[in-house]
Amino acid sequence: MFFNLPFIVAALLVILGITTMLIKRNLIKMIMGLALVEAGVNLLLVSIGYRAGGIAPIFTSAPDGVMVMPTVQAMTLTNIVIGIATTALLLSFVMVIYRMYGTANAEKVRKLRG
Amino acid sequence: MMQELLLQNLPALLLAVPMLGAFVTPLIGRASGGARNLWAVAVMLATLAVAVLLTAQVLSSGTVVYTFGAAAPDLTVPADSGGIPIRIIFAVDAMGAFMALAASLVGLGVMLYSLASATRSTGQNGYYALLLLLVVGILGMVCTGDMFNFFVFLEINSLAGAALVASRVDKGVAVEAGLKYAVLSTLGGLLVLFAIALLYGQYGALNIAVIASRMLFTPLDQIALVMLLVALAMKAGAVPMHFWTPDAYSMAPSSITALLVVASQASLYGVFRVVFTLYGLTLDYATIGWIIIILGVLSMFVGVTMAIPQKDVKRLMAYHAVSQTGYMLLGVGVGLAVLGNQQLLDTYGVIAMEGGIFHIINHAMYKGLLFLTAGAIFYRTGTRNLNQLGGLGHSMKWTMVFFIIGALAIAGIPPFNGFASKLMIYESVFLFNPLLAIIAMVVSILTLASFVKVFHSIFMGPRLPEYADVREVPAPMIIGMALLSLLVILFGVFPQEVVDLLITPAAGALIDQGGYIASVLGGA
Numbered sequence: 342m343f344f345n346l347p348f349i350v351a352a353l354l355v356i357l358g359i360t361t362m363l364i365k366r367n368l369i370k371m372i373m374g375l376a377l378v379e380a381g382v383n384l385l386l387v388s389i390g391y392r393a394g395g396i397a398p399i400f401t402s403a404p405d406g407v408m409v410m411p412t413v414q415a416m417t418l419t420n421i422v423i424g425i426a427t428t429a430l431l432l433s434f435v436m437v438i439y440r441m442y443g444t445a446n447a448e449k450v451r452k453l454r455g
Numbered sequence: 456m457m458q459e460l461l462l463q464n465l466p467a468l469l470l471a472v473p474m475l476g477a478f479v480t481p482l483i484g485r486a487s488g489g490a491r492n493l494w495a496v497a498v499m500l501a502t503l504a505v506a507v508l509l510t511a512q513v514l515s516s517g518t519v520v521y522t523f524g525a526a527a528p529d530l531t532v533p534a535d536s537g538g539i540p541i542r543i544i545f546a547v548d549a550m551g552a553f554m555a556l557a558a559s560l561v562g563l564g565v566m567l568y569s570l571a572s573a574t575r576s577t578g579q580n581g582y583y584a585l586l587l588l589l590v591v592g593i594l595g596m597v598c599t600g601d602m603f604n605f606f607v608f609l610e611i612n613s614l615a616g617a618a619l620v621a622s623r624v625d626k627g628v629a630v631e632a633g634l635k636y637a638v639l640s641t642l643g644g645l646l647v648l649f650a651i652a653l654l655y656g657q658y659g660a661l662n663i664a665v666i667a668s669r670m671l672f673t674p675l676d677q678i679a680l681v682m683l684l685v686a687l688a689m690k691a692g693a694v695p696m697h698f699w700t701p702d703a704y705s706m707a708p709s710s711i712t713a714l715l716v717v718a719s720q721a722s723l724y725g726v727f728r729v730v731f732t733l734y735g736l737t738l739d740y741a742t743i744g745w746i747i748i749i750l751g752v753l754s755m756f757v758g759v760t761m762a763i764p765q766k767d768v769k770r771l772m773a774y775h776a777v778s779q780t781g782y783m784l785l786g787v788g789v790g791l792a793v794l795g796n797q798q799l800l801d802t803y804g805v806i807a808m809e810g811g812i813f814h815i816i817n818h819a820m821y822k823g824l825l826f827l828t829a830g831a832i833f834y835r836t837g838t839r840n841l842n843q844l845g846g847l848g849h850s851m852k853w854t855m856v857f858f859i860i861g862a863l864a865i866a867g868i869p870p871f872n873g874f875a876s877k878l879m880i881y882e883s884v885f886l887f888n889p890l891l892a893i894i895a896m897v898v899s900i901l902t903l904a905s906f907v908k909v910f911h912s913i914f915m916g917p918r919l920p921e922y923a924d925v926r927e928v929p930a931p932m933i934i935g936m937a938l939l940s941l942l943v944i945l946f947g948v949f950p951q952e953v954v955d956l957l958i959t960p961a962a963g964a965l966i967d968q969g970g971y972i973a974s975v976l977g978g979a
Binding site for chain 1: 603607610614617618621624626627628630631633634637638641642645648649651652655656661
């Protein structure tokens with residue numbers, strides 16, 4: 342029954358992240374919600390790649406057994422890197438907004454309308 | 456020898472040229488601004504040349520497949536892999552080549568225009584580098600044959616786009632628009648990745664052709680389809696996920712807005728690729744087709760009704776962009792709804808799809824042109840408010856001519872290109888469902904009404920004292936706009952030639968799922 346646990350946690354993390362983005366009013370907390378969604382997707386990716394009893398595909402003095410193709414692990418690493426870039430960009434936007442508006446409250450950062 | 460090497464590696468060059476160009480741009484910019492501008496234009500010209508060559512290759516010899524890192528570009532399936540293409544593969548069919556051509560044409564116009572329009576702002580090194588990176592993102596999305604690769608280019612597209620939207624800080628308002636765009640794009644990108652993970656978990660592959668050949672349309676696939684459609688339709692700016700478009704389009708520098716339109720269409724291409732190539736006949740095409748049609752009709756109608764009361768000229772044009780996206784969704788959606796029925800497909804389905812696809816390139820041209828004219832007006836007057844503008848017809852004659860061309864094209868008046876594609880959509884959709892065609896025509900009339908109003912308030916009337924010293928914009932901006940106007944007129948005067956040359960193969964490539972799979976997996 343614990344086999345599905347990582348998938349359930351991944352889905353929970355995504356839902357939690359999206360909820361955070363919707364209900365929090367602080368821009369930095371909204372970005373934290375986005376980071377939660379990203380963590381959930383990463384967890385889903387690595388748990389899909391897990392094979393019980395498989396060994397890492399490193400050929401130097403490898404033990405006997407089935408090697409696991411590391412595609413999803415590579416995807417996860419890529420997504421982590423992309424996530425860092427995105428979060429940095431978003432946080433720098435918030436910095437500029439705070440400097441210009443004097444607030445990071447999403448209710449008050451609303452000069453665009455219509 | 457050299458030439459052969461070049462022709463063999465066109466799909467890789469299509470990305471390598473602008474990417475290298477983007478990263479070298481700031482280095483050259485440290486030495487001299489003039490050299491950097493020259494370099495950026497040269498890179499864009501080279502990219503366009505590669506895109507033209509690639510399109511010619513695709514049209515003459517069918518889908519071009521390029522395997523990265525393999526001994527030869529067409530060795531898609533390594534001998535010892537058990538029939539699975541492990542490497543990243545680019546599969547450029549007629550549809551992808553068509554999109555790449557459209558993107559690089561608009562890119563060149565934007566680049567020329569930027570030479571003058573960006574001169575007043577700081578941080579130009581970053582501006583040109585990001586502009587080229589945005590082009591890389593768009594070209595990558597339309598060329599790749601790999602789902603994860605698609606996601607990576609989608610993120611490049613979003614990040615470069617968001618940074619450019621925010622680049623003219625404008626007391627923080629532009630940054631607010633950039634933040635909105637970046638947050639939504641990232642969330643959309645993560646949804647796409649989630650869907651890719653679901654597909655990989657079931658089929659053990661990332662290659663679009665492999666997944667398509669194994670597609671079973673299980674409940675998990677349906678969840679993945681919904682996630683992909685929601686995320687990509689949001690990036691394409693379709694109602695009801697359109698709320699970021701007016702903010703991002705109006706606050707970005709005008710040159711960038713013209714390119715953002717193409718970036719949105721790359722996501723639209725993603726929608727079409729997913730439903731036609733990835734899922735194809737396995738999905739309930741009538742239902743999904745109708746969903747796309749309804750999204751299209753809503754986009755058309757909501758977009759144009761929101762556009763009419765706008766006071767900010769770029770915001771108004773942004774809502775029209777939402778509205779025009781609806782035409783493309785409508786045309787291609789009708790094609791999807793009759794996908795399984797060869798007879799209906801022959802009677803009107805294919806023509807509807809051709810109309811929708813033709814509208815993509817036409818929209819990129821005339822909407823790009825309109826945003827550039829709005830930028831020209833802002834460049835000289837410093838305002839985008841329609842109530843403050845007036846009488847500019849006396850001093851900005853070229854801009855006025857370009858604006859008229861763009862406005863008539865978007866309203867679907869002959870002999871401009873908007874008419875050609877809209878006529879194809881009206882005729883075929885009328886056979887499918889007369890009511891939809893009538894809505895499409897009404898929206899066109901409202902569009903015309905809205906642009907007559909804009910034209911009148913910007914250009915007509917007596918010369919206003921506050922704009923007494925307004926002159927025509929510098930030559931590079933005129934050249935950029937002239938390039939796009941020329942294409943608008945050419946495509947409008949010779950629509951049949953364009954359709955035969957580019958559009959029919961593109962629509963055929965979308966429908967022919969088996970051909971796409973065979974070109975990658977080798978007839979298996």
